[in-house]
Amino acid sequence: MELPIPKEVMKIWDEWNLRGCILLSLALQVFLFFCAPLRQKCRSTLIVVLIWSAYLLSDWVAAVAIGVITKSQGDPCPTNSQGDPCPCDSGKNKDLLAFWASFLLVHLGGPDTITSFALEDNEFWLRHLILLILQVLAAAYSFYMTLFENKLWFPTVLVFVVGTIKFGERTCALYLASLDHFGETVLPEPEPGPDYEEAVEIYSTMRSVEVPTQVELPIRPMHIGNYKNPKFIVEGVHKESLDDVQLLQEAYRFFESFKGLIVGFLLSSKVRERSRDFFLKRTHVSAFQLIEYELSFMYEVLHTKVVVARHKVGYILRFITFCSTIGALMLFALVGKHKFDKFDIALTYALLIGAIILETLSVLNLICSDWTVIASTTSGADHILVH
Numbered sequence: 001m002e003l004p005i006p007k008e009v010m011k012i013w014d015e016w017n018l019r020g021c022i023l024l025s026l027a028l029q030v031f032l033f034f035c036a037p038l039r040q041k042c043r044s045t046l047i048v049v050l051i052w053s054a055y056l057l058s059d060w061v062a063a064v065a066i067g068v069i070t071k072s073q074g075d076p077c078p079t080n081s082q083g084d085p086c087p088c089d090s091g092k093n094k095d096l097l098a099f100w101a102s103f104l105l106v107h108l109g110g111p112d113t114i115t116s117f118a119l120e121d122n123e124f125w126l127r128h129l130i131l132l133i134l135q136v137l138a139a140a141y142s143f144y145m146t147l148f149e150n151k152l153w154f155p156t157v158l159v160f161v162v163g164t165i166k167f168g169e170r171t172c173a174l175y176l177a178s179l180d181h182f183g184e185t186v187l188p189e190p191e192p193g194p195d196y197e198e199a200v201e202i203y204s205t206m207r208s209v210e211v212p213t214q215v216e217l218p219i220r221p222m223h224i225g226n227y228k229n230p231k232f233i234v235e236g237v238h239k240e241s242l243d244d245v246q247l248l249q250e251a252y253r254f255f256e257s258f259k260g261l262i263v264g265f266l267l268s269s270k271v272r273e274r275s276r277d278f279f280l281k282r283t284h285v286s287a288f289q290l291i292e293y294e295l296s297f298m299y300e301v302l303h304t305k306v307v308v309a310r311h312k313v314g315y316i317l318r319f320i321t322f323c324s325t326i327g328a329l330m331l332f333a334l335v336g337k338h339k340f341d342k343f344d345i346a347l348t349y350a351l352l353i354g355a356i357i358l359e360t361l362s363v364l365n366l367i368c369s370d371w372t373v374i375a376s377t378t379s380g381a382d383h384i385l386v387h
Helices: 007-040 045-073 091-109 125-144 153-177 179-185 196-207 230-236 244-263 269-280 284-303 312-334 342-367 370-375 381-386
Strands: none
Touching: 007 045, 007 091, 007 284, 007 342, 045 091, 045 125, 091 125, 091 153, 091 342, 125 153, 153 179, 153 284, 153 312, 179 244, 244 269, 244 284, 244 370, 284 370, 312 342, 342 370
């Protein structure tokens, strides 16, 4: 018994299901790149729901599209469900199908602005690793089926390398942000306690040959009025002003000290005292601005590719992906495309140009980010580049 679906609808579905998935996947990548950072400041429920939906749908659409391409490449039947020639499965488009499959790996890697929506997503890094292996094998199979007659094999290889790197970067970012690994990286130095130095000093004094018989303690003036009036003490502290760069540097230092709270570590007494003394000397505007910078650092480390992208190897991989994408565009422009449909050619150009634009904007974001300001200082450059 056949389903009561008109033939026209089935024909449109057979012709546009893959193209629709690719267009939707590209639109989701652009949306996530520009709108995902809004989570840090926007409290609109609608925006958050849209970002969450796009985050989930982007992986699903790209994976389904790769499955459709793999199935069509292995299907010897040249007709669709209605007996008409199938434009997607015809031999003239198989080169483009393999090219699109490699591009969908780039989409599975996702934009740099979001790798996870919640902390729980980072714990599924092993699932993403398995998905990476499966999807890479599927794209490689699609390319292998057209290897001997594929006129786009060189740009397909370039895009395949870009997609594998992008997908690998996302998996690595999820692994680095998982609680187990993140807890290992933020493990503080052993803290013997506030009385350790005093106990060592007393023990050394008792072990020494010359034991002092009299101890003279320095006389410190006591301010009884100030001691009983905490409000007077706070108001009496001189409020120091810092510029944006200095405030950003202090925010990064506090981020390095306080990020252990994410995995349940306790703060040492020295860190608490330093934080209290610092905030008592600042105005409320500077204090809230510093907290904003600090929370921004935490968000980017846990939910973006900033840790992977700012690594020394990440710079090299970013250069490779950028040059490979431009090379794929130039090679595709030089290859004869008379046997391809005009819409398919336009769609391929949209994928290539869109990838180049997003990659360029990602590099500009890295250059203009707060992390670059911190890395330009002598105190933070080595630490950020290594970790």
